[in-house]
Amino acid sequence: MDVLYFAWVRERIGVPSERIETGAATVADLVAELSAREERYAAAFADTAALRVALDQTLATFDAPLAGVREVAFFPPMTGG
């Protein structure tokens, strides 16, 4: 699936997007898998309460299942307006 990062999450991980092959069942599982992979992910995902996630461009929660999802995006709380 495609994984996208925005704002400081993008800066901390170092890429705006990447394709990731994963068998993770939920967003939380994916976060755990990436965090175990490299320190930059662990740093970005250290406090998921400070993060938001969107699945196929719709806001979701970290316990949401990933089955059938094509695009996951991680970002800090939004600051529009």
Add this chain to the structure above:
Amino acid sequence: MAVRVQAETFDAGAELNAFSIGAQGAGAVVSFTGIVRDVAGGLRHMMIEHYPGMTEAAIAAIVKQAQTRWALTDALVIHRHGILPPGAPIMMVATAAPHRADAFAAADFLMDYLKSRAPFWKKEVSATGAAWVAAQDADEAALDRWR
């Protein structure tokens, strides 16, 4: 109803005039324009990042909610991204309704939701460095009044 997400600047006065002409017979038009503000002093520019695709869909969904809640005859949302100097317009909301209460309430609702539910992130770039603007608890609390 129109939603525009753009890098280019816009003329809030011209937009409001065009919207008001298009909203003929509405009885009430309310508009809000957000402007880049140099809060701490020394701001060079604001950099606004967004999530292309989701941004447009999220704003359209917020506008749709507003249309469900209030008797709007028309609505306009413009939100910019990219590099914006102090004093530049960031975004604009306009609502048209038969009566002013609905136009005001819907504009207020749109602003509260655009602030924390549309995927934009602001970074302030000054002479001394750059920092992402943190979301405020008050922004989230503002949504409670609409629940």
